[in-house]
Amino acid sequence: MPRMSSQLSTRGPDWFTDPYVHSSAGKTLLTLFGAEHSLGGIAGYEVAETTDENPARVALLQRLTTAYLRSALDRDDTAWKAAAAALEGESDPLGRLRSK
DSSP, rough: OOOOTTOOOSSOGGGGGGHTTTTTOOEEEEEEEOOOOOOOOOOSTTOOOSSSHHHHHHHHHHHHHHHHHHHHHHHOOOOOOOOOHHHHHHHOOEEEEEEE
């Protein structure tokens, strides 16, 4: 779980999963083991900072995000199922997917 920010919550890190836990069915939660909160991405124009520079975790997040978007935009695309199955089949995974 990411480090807790006392400015956002005093409950502890479990609050990060609230959007998944309290959502309706048809959702998936990705948990990256040992990851920091910021893996880069689009935080703003020309913003490059990250708190997690593990290339394998960043690459996994990129693969899963791309696969999810491809499958969400094209119902016939199987990229998301393949990416999820690949993660589940890893002997030493960097994270896990939980769906409901």
